[in-house]
Amino acid sequence: MARRYGGAHSPTPPEGTPAPSPWDGKRRSRIGARVNALFVAPVPLLVTAFFQPPAGLLADLAAFFVLMLAAWMTREGLRAQEAFEARAAARRPALPRKMLGAALTGAGLALAGLPDPVAAAIFAVLGVALHLGAFGLDPLRDKRAGGADDYQTDRVLRAVDGGEAHLAAMRASAAALGDPEVARRVEGFAATARRLFRQVEADPRELPASRRWLGVYLLGARDATEAYARLAARAPAPQAREDYLAFIDDLGHGFAQRTETLLLDDRADMDIEIDVLRDRLAREGVLADGRRTTTGD
Numbered sequence: 146m147a148r149r150y151g152g153a154h155s156p157t158p159p160e161g162t163p164a165p166s167p168w169d170g171k172r173r174s175r176i177g178a179r180v181n182a183l184f185v186a187p188v189p190l191l192v193t194a195f196f197q198p199p200a201g202l203l204a205d206l207a208a209f210f211v212l213m214l215a216a217w218m219t220r221e222g223l224r225a226q227e228a229f230e231a232r233a234a235a236r237r238p239a240l241p242r243k244m245l246g247a248a249l250t251g252a253g254l255a256l257a258g259l260p261d262p263v264a265a266a267i268f269a270v271l272g273v274a275l276h277l278g279a280f281g282l283d284p285l286r287d288k289r290a291g292g293a294d295d296y297q298t299d300r301v302l303r304a305v306d307g308g309e310a311h312l313a314a315m316r317a318s319a320a321a322l323g324d325p326e327v328a329r330r331v332e333g334f335a336a337t338a339r340r341l342f343r344q345v346e347a348d349p350r351e352l353p354a355s356r357r358w359l360g361v362y363l364l365g366a367r368d369a370t371e372a373y374a375r376l377a378a379r380a381p382a383p384q385a386r387e388d389y390l391a392f393i394d395d396l397g398h399g400f401a402q403r404t405e406t407l408l409l410d411d412r413a414d415m416d417i418e419i420d421v422l423r424d425r426l427a428r429e430g431v432l433a434d435g436r437r438t439t440t441g442d
Contacts, residue, residue: 176223179279183216183250190257200260208256215249218242219276222283229284233346234293234301241283247276293349301349304359305342311363312338318367318374330390331370334397338363341404351407358403366396 187209194205222242229235254272258265289298312335319331345355373389376382 176220176227180216180220180223183219184213187212187216187253204256204259208253211249211256212253215246215253215276218249219246219280222246223280226284229288232288232305233343234298234305234349235284235288236302237284237287241285243280243283244277246280247273250276297349297352301346301352304352304356305346308338308342308359308363311367314367315370318370322374322377324377324386327386327390330393334366334393334400337397337400337404341400341407344404344407348407355403355407358400362396362399366393 190205190209190212194202194209197205219242222238222245225238225242229238251269251273254268255265258268287295287298289295293301315331316328316335319328322328341355341358345351345359369389369392373382373385376385
């Protein structure tokens with residue numbers, strides 16, 4: 146009878162090995178106190194607005210809503226930048242949200258400085274400058290996959306984006322069930338699958354060998370998750386739950402093994418390149434320590 150092999154150096158974990166943590170490979174978010182402060186700072190305008198004449202009331206209320214929009218836009222820009230930086234290959238954000246947030250911050254502060262045009266101009270310039278100094282610019286260039294050309298990078302990005310869409314659908318179906326264990330297993334599987342995504346992004350030559358994993362297998366996992374969610378929503382199904390969890394674990398082991406295989410292939414390619422280079426150096430009379438052998442004149 147066939148058995149899954151496992152061990153310290155096996156890509157397939159042994160029986161009883163806990164599922165990968167969904168936090169693997171993730172970094173602490175930079176969306177924190179600075180961004181939250183942007184939502185708090187405009188609040189005094191709501192108080193002062195009602196002690197102004199009608200024109201001042203309108204200007205302060207407009208400034209409040211513009212600054213709140215700027216805060217929201219900045220937060221979304223930081224989220225987009227974190228997603229961009231987490232990937233080895235990515236397209237730049239289509240909408241430069243952080244820079245738009247800076248412009249809205251300047252506009253909101255200018256409204257708050259009215260009716261004095263000089264104060265409004267000073268507030269606008271300071272607001273834009275401080276915003277850009279605190280949060281920076283949006284990514285302005287696409288991140289290419291492993292130094293590949295635009296065509297290869299586009300192929301990798303389409304494949305990875307399709308895989309991310311399948312994972313997002315799986316997570317949504319699992320979350321709708323309200324079963325913490327199912328959600329945890331799906332998150333662990335997503336973390337394992339993303340390690341394969343990052344490996345393909347780093348070396349686009351591995352896309353053909355991994356296309357089935359990023360497409361067919363993830364599509365099947367998405368369909369199985371949605372089918373189980375529909376079944377569990379109608380009535381408790383303990384056996385179906387166990388079968389689904391076993392399926393997710395097996396598929397996660399398969400993705401981990403596939404990623405390990407790609408890494409081993411990369412190591413083998415590196416060893417071949419090193420051996421070839423050593424042979425060339427030996428033929429040219431150069432020793433491993435960088436000295437040249439002496440020959441008779």
